[in-house]
Amino acid sequence: MIEGIKEALLTGIREGKDPLSTIVGQEDTKEKVIASLLAGHHILIEGPPGIGKTTLARNIASVLPSLVTVKGCAYHCNPQAPICPLCRIKAAQGEIETVGVPGEKRFIRIQGSPDLTAEDLLGDIDPSQAFKYGPQDYRAFTPGKLLKGNRGIVFFDELNRVPEKLQNALLQVLEEGIATIGPYDVDYPADFAMIATMNPREHAGVEELSDVLLDRFDVVRMGYPETEEREREIVLRYGLKFDGVEMPEEVLDSIITLVRATREEPWSKELDQGASPRASLALYEKVQALALMGGYSRVKKEDIRRVAISAMGSRIKPSPESKFYEDPLGLIDELARKVLSGVILV
Ligand SMILES: Nc1ncnc2c1ncn2[C@@H]1O[C@H](COP(=O)(O)OP(=O)(O)OP(=O)(O)O)[C@@H](O)[C@H]1O
Ligand SMILES: [Mg+2]
């Protein structure tokens, strides 16, 4: 259980606040995530790109309260019960100094990728320190991200992009709560809550997560914004607004309709992946930019078509069976034409 998080969450909830207020909608997901955090479980959020997974995880970090730790300790050792060799020596000599660590420093981010290494996760030997103290000395050891997350949250983005070997290394830490580092006799306790994200399994370039690893997580599925109103709220809250540029309601409606059409039938049948709120945000910002560039103050609906391809082209994936498989831009152009001419209505 991560110190302070339960109290922080419950205080917020009792005061009638939404602790995850950066996320619009997604009540079901939020409820599950909060329940898992209160229970001290690791969480795996599964969902397509661009739906707020990272935003949600960062929000959790902002809920973390500050913590008293041993000054200068990378593991955020508890002064009362230090776990790393250096702090233990300091404790024995009565030399422990304490320092407050702000909540956001208790949040460690790891980007999952095929070339992530066990050293990144667990740690490595610092050659200059090894020269000074000898390679077997723990002072030569630079902790990896999992250990730096001790007493905090480790956010593992795109967990299913890491190679299988690393999944096994991670599993050991999650199972035993300690990391055994190659040449050292010392086991490093790693007490953290992990929040991982993964894109749905059907996407290319992802590893299958092993069942034993999955078993360590509460899996929470997250999807696209539930309604047009919510998507509109996301855009208005997070989209850039250009001074002196006016966005008529009708244009915003068309943007949302266009993007959402890629997730709904019949167009969703052509697509393995529809466009996310990132596409809505990009369109919203780009049509304003066009107005600025063109020297007019009111965004024009027709401008959507001019930016649709650049804002959406790389964000959709036509399915292999679709006639648009080789021509995603054609799909966007046709869709934009239909939305703008009113064939597809809000
Ligand atoms: N439900 C939502 N509430 C608030 N913001 C959202 C929501 N859905 C999407 N967004 C916005 O969309 C953008 C992308 O969100 P984010 O980066 O968190 O997505 P992600 O799911 O982590 O994507 P990826 O899988 O590509 O990493 C952000 O600007 C975010 O504010
Ligand atoms: Mg993300």
Ligand SMILES: [Zn+2]
């Ligand atoms: Zn320490």
